[in-house]
Amino acid sequence: PQIKTRTGIIGIERSLQEKQKETDESISLAFQDLTKLMDMAKDMVAISKTISAKIRARQGDITEDETIRFKAYLMSLGIDDPVTRDAYKSSNEYFKELAKQLAYILEEPIKEVGGMMTLTDVYCRVNRARGLELLSPEDLLHASRHLASLGLPIVLRTFDSGVMVLQVLSHDDNAVADCIMELLKQKGSMTAEDLARSEGISVILARERLLVTEKHGKACRDDSIEALRFYPNLFLEETPIFSD
Amino acid sequence: MAEIDWPWQYSFPPFFTLQLHADTRSKQIAAWRSLVLEYYRTTKQAVVDVREVHTNPLFNNTAINRKLPSDTVLLILEELRKSGNATPLDKTRQRWLVYWHTLEEW
Numbered sequence: 001p002q003i004k005t006r007t008g009i010i011g012i013e014r015s016l017q018e019k020q021k022e023t024d025e026s027i028s029l030a031f032q033d034l035t036k037l038m039d040m041a042k043d044m045v046a047i048s049k050t051i052s053a054k055i056r057a058r059q060g061d062i063t064e065d066e067t068i069r070f071k072a073y074l075m076s077l078g079i080d081d082p083v084t085r086d087a088y089k090s091s092n093e094y095f096k097e098l099a100k101q102l103a104y105i106l107e108e109p110i111k112e113v114g115g116m117m118t119l120t121d122v123y124c125r126v127n128r129a130r131g132l133e134l135l136s137p138e139d140l141l142h143a144s145r146h147l148a149s150l151g152l153p154i155v156l157r158t159f160d161s162g163v164m165v166l167q168v169l170s171h172d173d174n175a176v177a178d179c180i181m182e183l184l185k186q187k188g189s190m191t192a193e194d195l196a197r198s199e200g201i202s203v204i205l206a207r208e209r210l211l212v213t214e215k216h217g218k219a220c221r222d223d224s225i226e227a228l229r230f231y232p233n234l235f236l237e238e239t240p241i242f243s244d
Numbered sequence: 245m246a247e248i249d250w251p252w253q254y255s256f257p258p259f260f261t262l263q264l265h266a267d268t269r270s271k272q273i274a275a276w277r278s279l280v281l282e283y284y285r286t287t288k289q290a291v292v293d294v295r296e297v298h299t300n301p302l303f304n305n306t307a308i309n310r311k312l313p314s315d316t317v318l319l320i321l322e323e324l325r326k327s328g329n330a331t332p333l334d335k336t337r338q339r340w341l342v343y344w345h346t347l348e349e350w
Contacts, residue, residue, distance in 0.1 A: 189257070217265050220272075222257035224310060231258045235271040 098143035103152035115171045119164040177216040184232045191227045260310035285344035292340040
């Protein structure tokens with residue numbers, strides 16, 4: 001049998017080896033646990049799929065409560081299966097509650113910044129305020145989609161450019177367009193940056209506002225290498241100088 | 245070359261960007277149409293070469309540093325063709341004849 005020496009270079013080497021072995025073991029143990037956990041999740045996914053198939057087969061037979069509970073399960077698993085789920089319930093309770101909470105905490109801040117806030121800004125504000133139990137971007141988006149159907153004072157809106165904002169219900173495009181037109185007349189012309197600076201709103205929103213004004217025929221664009229500037233729409237206002 | 249009486253649009257920068265709003269665009273194109281005809285009548289020219297269009301003060305206002313993009317020039321020439329005031333000289337539609345009176349009027 002080997003004699004264990006605790007001194008000398010061999011002793012040091014041996015202790016190092018032992019330590020390495022220990023870490024190896026703990027690492028492989030951790031991964032084993034993880035695979036076990038994944039296996040469990042896989043089972044849950046399989047089960048939830050069969051349940052959703054069953055729901056589909058029974059159509060309306062199932063009570064509302066059951067679908068809601070089922071959705072809560074899916075949510076906690078992190079399985080996104082909206083195509084099959086959407087047919088049964090517009091979305092789950094969690095999103096509805098979240099939507100209510102969003103409306104409650106955001107109504108005032110949104111009014112402060114002029115009735116409109118981009119979804120990314122909302123995401124920042126909400127998560128910074130929360131600290132723990134953060135929202136995922138999907139959660140926020142899904143919750144925002146429910147704002148309108150719950151009759152809450154703020155709604156989700158998607159611009160033509162794909163930018164999504166939350167705006168207060170009282171927000172009126174026409175009024176904004178008129179207001180921007182007045183500003184354009186005062187200043188002669190403006191870029192999105194100019195408007196953002198003078199109104200104290202973000203550049204993205206300023207740009208969308210100018211585009212809305214353009215869409216209402218109250219502004220026109222000047223696209224050059226300098227910048228995209230917006231002018232009052234003189235084409236529609238002035239009488240043509242040439243007559244045919 | 246005779247002096248041209250430039251319309252107000254000529255010194256209005258948005259005139260040199262094709263507008264997205266439908267009504268605005270039709271007004272803009274109508275203004276361009278009449279300006280092009282007026283210009284060619286006053287300067288007594290008839291040939292537009294799309295490739296050399298930026299040497300032409302009509303489409304290049306150096307005072308406000310704006311040029312009308314070539315594809316927009318083509319669009320206006322197309323409009324003129326529809327009303328019988330222009331015809332392409334070659335198949336690639338690079339050279340155009342502009343008639344300040346339509347052929348029927350002549």
